Amino acid sequence: METVSSTTRVQEHSGTWNREFSGTVTHTEPVMGDSMLITFSAPPALVPGVRAGQFVEILCRSESSWDPLLRRPYSIYDVDPHASTFTVLVRPYGRGSAWLCDRSPGSMLSVLGPLGNAFTIAEKSRNLLMVAGGVGAAPLLMLAKDATRRGLSVTYLLGGMTADALLDARFVPGEVEYVVATDDGSQGHHGFVTDLVPGYLQWADQVFSCGPEAMFRSLRQVVLATRFGQHPPVQVSVERTMACGVGACLGCVVETRHGMKPSCVDGPVFDMDQVIWS
Amino acid sequence: METVSSTTRVQEHSGTWNREFSGTVTHTEPVMGDSMLITFSAPPALVPGVRAGQFVEILCRSESSWDPLLRRPYSIYDVDPHASTFTVLVRPYGRGSAWLCDRSPGSMLSVLGPLGNAFTIAEKSRNLLMVAGGVGAAPLLMLAKDATRRGLSVTYLLGGMTADALLDARFVPGEVEYVVATDDGSQGHHGFVTDLVPGYLQWADQVFSCGPEAMFRSLRQVVLATRFGQHPPVQVSVERTMACGVGACLGCVVETRHGMKPSCVDGPVFDMDQVIWS
């Protein structure tokens, strides 16, 4: 199994020079406690090509300001080809995300994307396990929707600090088995989301994960201890500070068995066993 | 005649440590073409002491940004002691003013002030001539309101590029003789506002002016050629780039007969004949 870059494909679909665009916020909606779903317009040519796992880079400042300087990457949570919109799920954390969560319908956003590779569902896979932590929920929800649309079985595990920080079930397609864990036990399993994983490994053909690095580590422990063995069919979407988003600056590399790879182009999705976990 | 600093007085009125405050925008109103009247709340203790000619320094960036770095000074256009608000008149020009004109009711502003000295109406003065150019209209309108409230006669001359850029007469008290000039002749006198001044110099006991430096220069030509002679009772509010606003940085000095004076403390209002016009 290989994760493939869909960058080239998007280009073909979309004509040239327009992956840097200005999007108008059309809708914002609070979700997962203090996070925000932000929907904005995108050029029609860009929308159909998007695949789950890809991201956009958003400039989090007004035109009158040089600070904060760099774009922030956000996974694409959803696309709407009819309305020609992208949706991202943003947790207010530092300066950029706080600014972003303050936008309202009508606000303009400078967007670069879609960028990066995507999760890859193998042809023979029928049963997919998704393991999400926090805002890692975003790309996996898009993947879950794609998969159910294609008639595949999906179990979607989500971990959060408290019940309040979880994704309301109404956002998750009915066909998906949605199971949650909270650090404080206020909803679902009391503990880490990765505690739930062993129960599904017999069933799953592939595992997809997105969340904090610590979650990947325990996921890896769990997976390596099972039948999946040496080359587990696990794909993880990693998070690195990024600048360019296109492989030009080499600021976002991940150490893999084939060298230092820019996670904005050769990722953010990597086969778990290709990454050298430090 | 001397222009006096009212800084000390404000302090006494207001108690300590609160001239740096957070104001909530309560009202915005387009005026003079693309400019904006912005009204925001101020601590009640600060409002009654304000005198025409004083200014506030406003931080023109969001909390998530370090840029633009410095506060911008804006003349106080009006105060409302009952509502406990200040109003400023802002022309969108560069980065700071554009950001400011984008605020809407509910927005928070970081404000420092009132700062600076004020126009001084001599005890014996009955007839006051005000000569304003562009947003220089702001402090003089406050002065005109004060003066008419005290029963003095006021002629208020305002120059602008076009009719559109002038202050609508409804903003000017009825008692004030309001005369305008436009560069393009679209309203009032076709030419500079200073062309109108000679006709009023016999009548006026004092002249007050605020506007671009070039306007001061022609005002000075006009005044020096008249009965006012060597020590004309003319006060001008000058504009210098400022940083601290309190006399600490010496970035905003005006060269006067008594040396380099910080215009944020010893100004912005200066006796015209005290300034060394380069």
Place this chain on the structure above:
Amino acid sequence: MSDQSQTSTHVDATIDLSVDLAPRNPHELVLRNPVIAASGCFGYGLEYGGIVDVQRLGAFVSKGVTPKPRSGNTMPRITETPAGMLNAIGLQNPGISAFLRKYPPIWERWHVPALVNISAETVEDYAMMARRLDETPGIAGIEVNISCPNLAAGGYNFGWDPQMAADVTRAVRQATTLPVIVKLSPGAVEIAVVAAAVEDAGADAVSLINTLVGMTIDTRTRRPVLANTTGGLSGPAVKPVAVRMVYQVASTVAIPVIGIGGVSILGDALEFFMAGASAVQVGTAIFSQPSVLTALIDDIGGWMHANGVANLGEIVGCANATFRGPASVSNDYAGLMT
């Protein structure tokens, strides 16, 4: 604001914010807290009356004073840059004599230590000013601004050359028993070498950085914005350079280091402490938010409380594997801090 003051009083009882910036000097220079208003950004301590409670500060440094009165540069003197500003005030000041008559008598009645920043173009003039300050009550210490052109060296900056910097330091040291802080120039190729030289020459502490030299051009007039052509760059923009230099200097000298450059919020001050600074100076940020000074004192106290840090010395230099700093002078746990 009064809430914050109460918090800080509360916190003060359990934690120690004080710092000695001149451990080698019998006079010592103990500040109640590590927040100092920087030279040129706080006038003579009077200008922010009614806005900042100057008595709460760890100390303040007065505007640079020179042997003779100076009217400063022609205007414009300041301009804004991305997340920073340029200034070319040109050391407008009344000269050492008028200065001594006017300000120290006021400061003598204050709680807050007043540090006097001095600038000159010859070694002799630095020494002369130090001698006159030495005799004057109301002055807690001297900050020697060596980012000045050396007339004897054709205008080459004192602060760029270890030898010239040491000469100034030695002359000042001999002229006064007051605590002497030497303020380093970021224009030096290897600022740590200059720091080591002034340490050897008798400095009680070093402060850094002074401004970087920059300029901007008004594209409408096609002339430099500042009448002086170039100016000093300060503010958040320079902070990464300042933190790096503090880190390098603190790895090299054993005297206290005072961090300067872009300090605006708690996190900035902590960065400087962790890089090896025992105190920070705040300059440009005062212009944007005067309340930053007292807020920093409160916030540092609050952070120490929340993080179980009883004494600021515990974190000074903790990011720095090769830290030598003041702890190695006054106590012996510096080696444990990495």
Place this chain on the structure above:
Amino acid sequence: MSDQSQTSTHVDATIDLSVDLAPRNPHELVLRNPVIAASGCFGYGLEYGGIVDVQRLGAFVSKGVTPKPRSGNTMPRITETPAGMLNAIGLQNPGISAFLRKYPPIWERWHVPALVNISAETVEDYAMMARRLDETPGIAGIEVNISCPNLAAGGYNFGWDPQMAADVTRAVRQATTLPVIVKLSPGAVEIAVVAAAVEDAGADAVSLINTLVGMTIDTRTRRPVLANTTGGLSGPAVKPVAVRMVYQVASTVAIPVIGIGGVSILGDALEFFMAGASAVQVGTAIFSQPSVLTALIDDIGGWMHANGVANLGEIVGCANATFRGPASVSNDYAGLMT
């Protein structure tokens, strides 16, 4: 965007955006316009495919190449600072041999001139790379990055010392007839002295500035943010320093000067031209807004049109009373420009 391109075609007919960056070199280095993508910020000219029309650029500079392959520094390698960023990529690159196999054959078919940025730790290695580039089609010129530690001088930076900078330049000059641009380090005390030295040693042009050295500390982990501890500061934050240095260098040398540092909008490019730069490089701004590159070309053309400037040379150095720059090489009206 397509609108803008049309405008620019229109403007191109009446004004001349072209610039020769190597008037002393028989090969010459004539760019169609003065906008160059900076080294390390535009990969190998391929990465922004589908986003930036690379063929419209005046030129681009490829990521620094070294004698041997380098896997670069460990992560994190970049972090944001106020109006700037720090990078410590550590020159990740495939090494000169793999580089030569991979990229010049592609560039050979391109219209846009490809400039190759080289870094090394010995004079001999610089010369060796220059020799190998000289033999390779598809390369328009060499940019010599001298902000590198000189192994023979215990790691002292080549770019800080006029003599060491001249040594590198001379060695490269002797190894190639290609246009040679020497990229200066802002760490030098007097960058104009280094510029004069490399001019004498045979540089066709100088480019400046490379990044300033900075660092930031993660106050939660209490460790430097970058795995490498320090990194290079770039972006709008450094622009005032860069403009000042370009101004000083352009007053000193007669070869073309290429301005680098924070260029993000038309006004920034104009500042550098007026300070004495014949062209600009754009680095960090590409990350925030890739369209900046072609927008700048359009906007410079539009500005020249609106301001009656037919040839960019008319404004190069116009803010600079002591400008010596390229006009004094290629024509004789430099003296009229102040």
